[in-house]
Amino acid sequence: MAIILPFPLTVQEMRVLQEFRRVAGEALTPEAVKAIKHPVGGGEPPAQSLVSKGFLVLEAGNYVLTEKAKEFLAIDAKPMFEGSGDGGDEAAE
Numbered sequence: 369m370a371i372i373l374p375f376p377l378t379v380q381e382m383r384v385l386q387e388f389r390r391v392a393g394e395a396l397t398p399e400a401v402k403a404i405k406h407p408v409g410g411g412e413p414p415a416q417s418l419v420s421k422g423f424l425v426l427e428a429g430n431y432v433l434t435e436k437a438k439e440f441l442a443i444d445a446k447p448m449f450e451g452s453g454d455g456g457d458e459a460a461e
Contacts, residue, residue, distance in 0.1 A: 378417070380408070380410060381414045381418050381423070383404060383414070385423065385440055388433055388437070388441065395430040395431065396430060397429070397430050397431075398430075401415045422434060422436050423437040
């Protein structure tokens with residue numbers, strides 16, 4: 369099941385933003401961004417694209433999260449499954 373997010377981002381761009389979550393920081397050096405593993409593409413272009421889209425800014429040579437990026441990272445999207453209610457029915461039997 370696909371999860372549809374309200375942000376027009378590529379897989380590589382989302383991977384860059386997820387790296388901020390993984391390291392629990394608000395800034396990454398260009399070297400750290402280049403070291404992110406991508407199945408296809410990668411390097412600094414996804415981060416530069418995020419700058420143009422307003423998700424990151426360049427400050428003192430580092431990529432820094434904006435509020436827009438923080439909103440994206442706050443999303444805890446999980447697919448919903450049938451019968452994933454409160455689970456009370458199974459426990460009662």
